[in-house]
Amino acid sequence: MKTLLQRYVQVLHVLGLIVLMAFATTAPLSAQSQMLPTSGTNTADTVTLPDPLTPEAIHEMVARMSDDQVRGLLLDRLDAVAAAQSAPAPGKGLIATLEETWTAFYSPGLSAIGKLSHLGSKQIEALSNFRSAFGDMGLLKLFAFMAIAIAAGLAAEMIVNRISKRWQGTEATADDATLWSALGFLARRFGREILGLVAFYVALRTVGLALLSPAQLSFAGPFVTYMIWFPRLGAAVSRFVLAPHRSDLRLVNIDDRWAAYLHRNLIGLVLLGGFTMFIIGFNTANGVAIAETRIAFWLNSAVHIYVALIFWTAREGLTQMMLGTDPDRSRFDVWVASAYPYFAIAVAAVTWVVVQVLSGFGYFKLLLTTPHYTTMFWLLLAPVIDTAIRGLVRHMLPPMIGEGAVAEAAYKATKRSYIKIGRVIAGLIVVLRVAEAWNLDLRNLAAAGVGERFAANSVEFIMTVATGYVIYELVSLYVNRQLAKEQTSVAGVEGDLGGGEGGGAGGSRLTTVLPLALVSAQTAIMVIFGLLAVGSLGIDITPLLAGAGILGLAIGFGAQKLVTDVVSGVFFLIDDAFRVGEYVEVGGTMGTVEKISIRSMQLRHHRGLVHTIPYGEIPKLTNFSRDWVIMKLMFTVPFDTDPNKVKKIFKRIGAEMIADPLYKDDFLEPFKSQGVFQFDDVGIVMRGKFMAKPGTQFTIRKEIYNRVRKEFDANGIEFARREVRVALPGLDESDNLSEADKTAVAAAAGAAVQQQVEAKAAEAAAAKGKK
Structure with missing residues (x-):
């Protein structure tokens, strides 16, 4: 029992002050005089905390406590401290957060300005430390061995380029260059350059490991990587995309002037960024911390200013690049192309602000992985990505369905939908790549604090909207293509x-x-x-x-x-x-x-x-337009006309029209005679009929009328005309009629005609009423 008590006393000597002071600061003051029940069998015993809580009073209290009391007190206080630590900390207000962020933003700049006078001396100190670490002879050996290693790398690259030169294939000429031939040629050339760079790196590294010591490699490795290999890799990528000396092979829509300008300055930008990373690592390795000179502030600011300057100067060429060569542009495409250079400048400015804020909060380890450069790379790669999307859509788009304005409009709408879907998918990929660069797990952000939960909700909102938009475009694309197919038919x-x-x-x-x-x-x-x-x-x-x-x-x-x-x-x-x-x-x-x-x-x-x-x-x-229509035509001929002759004429006309390429597809049944329909007071009414597709019956009817008229003329058949005959007694004496008699005859004939006209009108009105 004494051994156990001694053990608890030893523990309390270490934890007593921490636990009891935590109790004194978290519990109410009245609880300090509260009687605590023991956890042992004797529940009547109580422990009174001494007032004040001094080390002597604690030792005296522990000396007179039983084992159960010590155990119970220790467990209770440890539980209280654990509960206090697990309780959520009170959140900061918006004003406090903004103040901290503002302070973090301007403090790196103020610190860099304040240490600007020491920048030269500290840089000289880093160089002096570097010289002291190797000595003059050591530096001479270092640079000599580096030169040998670089020469070996260049020799290996030259040999590989000569061997792989036959892979280049026939160079496309300006006259017969197509997208696929240009892409194939540039891809093979890019592959040769990358293979040469890999050979350069492998040979350089092999020779360097053989000649240089680990201390020398700590300088030579970053120098070669940031100052030689990265700029050469950037130049290869730029040549693949911009083809500054071959406009006929260029993958993007930009003229020679701006292609050459962007190619030169992109190499310079990579070189400046590489120098920034190298000098930061060099100073740190030689006893000059980042905070002592703040050289990173000036170099990083120079990179962002350089980016903004490039995009401001080349805004005309970048607008051309974003517009592309596709003539089917919407007003939104034109607006995006015009706004892109300014968007790029804004990206450079916002990224610089983010870097300053993170520097103010002390996230130097994160910034050393260059997530801001990765962000700018992906966001400023938009013209190339957009050009690739439009190129793929233009060459993978299904052919136009049918002909005419409807088919052409549907084809353009389909192409725009494919481009929109491609842009959304590319945007999601860029978001994921940028999040990965900043070490953000988009799936687990919701498990973090309030700010991370807001970020997670925002990301989930963007993902949901993007997914819905893609589904919206896919449904519209499918329905519009089906509709175009039906309409063009x-x-x-x-x-x-x-x-x-x-x-x-x-x-x-x-x-x-x-x-x-x-x-x-x-x-x-x-x-x-x-x-x-x-x-x-x-x-x-x-x-x-x-x-x-x-x-x-x-x-x-x-x-x-x-x-x-x-x-x-x-x-x-x-x-x-x-x-x-x-x-x-x-x-x-x-x-x-x-x-x-x-x-x-x-x-x-x-x-x-x-x-x-x-x-x-x-x-x-x-x-009136469903499936088929039957048209019946009436022709009135004089009483002395042979109906069989008319029937043969109708049959011949029907045979000729059913054989005519202009009308044969519109007939469902040919035009034919239905014989004598009726006799009226004018002549014989002959009827013919035909069955046709809806919408074509009137054109066919006009042609039948014309052909019937011509055939009747050719066969001496006249159409019956309404006549009025007046029978007068003594018509044989008509030559001897007086003017008064002739006037009377004319009046009687006119009255008869008027009577017949009124009768016909009444019959038509009655027939219409019955209908």
Whole structure:
């Protein structure tokens, strides 16, 4: 028992002050005089904390405590301290956070300005330390061995380039260069350069490891990497993309002047960035810390200023590059191309601000991995990425469906959709790469603090919106292609609309249903992903759903007529009662179905009038354009005409037209005679008929009229004309009639004609009334 007590006393000597002082600072003052129950068997014993809590009083209290009391007191206090440490710390206010951020932003600059006078001396100190570490002879050996290693690397690169030169293939000439030939040539050249650089690095490293000591390698390795290998790699990439000396092989749309300018300055930019990383590591390795000179501030600022200067000077060329060579540009594409140089300058400025803030907070270890350079690289690579997307779309896009304006519009819309989808996917990849550069795990950000949760919610919001947009474009792309396919299949008929007299053929059922399906699908996608995006920000969407349900009920009760129209329209479409382009009659209103919506249809009369009819007000619909039409034609010939002769003429005309390439595809049944239809008071009424596709009957009818007239003339057949014959007694004496008698005869004939005209008009009115 004494051994156990001694052990607890030893423990309390170490932890007693920490635990009890933590208790004194976290518990209420009244608790210091509280009687604590023991955890042993004797529950009546209590421990009173001494007041004041001095080391002597603690030792005296522990000396008179039992083992159970010591154990219980120690466990209770350790639990209290653990609970206090696990409790969330009070968050900082917005004002305090902004003040800290502002201080972190300007403090590196002030510190760099304050230490500017020591910059030269500290740099000389670093060089002096470097010289002292190796000595004059050691430096001579270092540079000599480095020269030998570099020469060995260059020799290895030259040998590899000569061996791989036959892989280059035939160089495309300016006259026959295409995208694929230029891309193949540049890719092979780029591969040769990369292979040569790899040989250079391997040979240099092999010779360097053999000649240089580890201390010498600590200088030679970063120098070769940052000052030689990286700039040469950047030059190879720039030659692949810009081809400064071969405009016919250039992959981006930019002229020679700006291509050469960007090529030179991109190499200079990589060289400046490499020098920045090298000198920081050099000073640190030679006893001069980053904070002592703040040279990183000046060099990093120079890099960002250089980037802004490049994009400001070459804004004309960069705008050309973003526009590309595709003639199908939208106004948004032109605006983006014009704004891109200024966006690049803004990226350089914002990245510089972020670096200063992180420097003020002391995140030098993160900044040494150059995430800001990676961010600028990906964000400023936008013209190349966009050019690649448009090039792939232009050469992988399916061919245009059909011909004409409808097919061309659909083709352009399809190309724009593919480009938009490619841009969204590329944007997501860039976001992931930038997040990786800053060591941000986008999946686990939500498990961190408030700021990280906000970042995670923002990233999830962006991802949700981007996913919804891609699905929106894919659905629109599929529906528009199907719609274009259906529309171009009937484009020839839609242009005529029944010869301008109504009754033209309509489109397919998909042509009518697909626009409504597209609108419905787009609306559903926007609503669903809109709610998901709002929910990803941490906002409870349950009230929104409840409000939408209440709104739906209100619409259902307050707009019953609207519901009736919508439901009626659904059943009309299910029954396939009409299609866009068909000629219909609704309650005495006739016209071509020009447009449909979820609650009404628009009819275009063949004289230009437009009628809007809600579906709920359609009692009966007559369709004049469905499947086929039969046209019956009447011809009146004199009584002495041979009907068989007319019948043969009709048969011959029908045979000629069914063989005519201009009309044969429009006939379903040829024109033929139906014989004598009736006799009237003028002559014999002969009737013929034909069956044709809707919309073509009027053109065929006109041609039949012309051919019948010509055949009748050729065969000596006249059309019957209305005549009035007046029988007068003593007509043999007509030459002896006086003027008064002739006037009387003419008046009697006129009265007879007028009587017959009125009779015919009455018969027509009666027939129309019965109809």
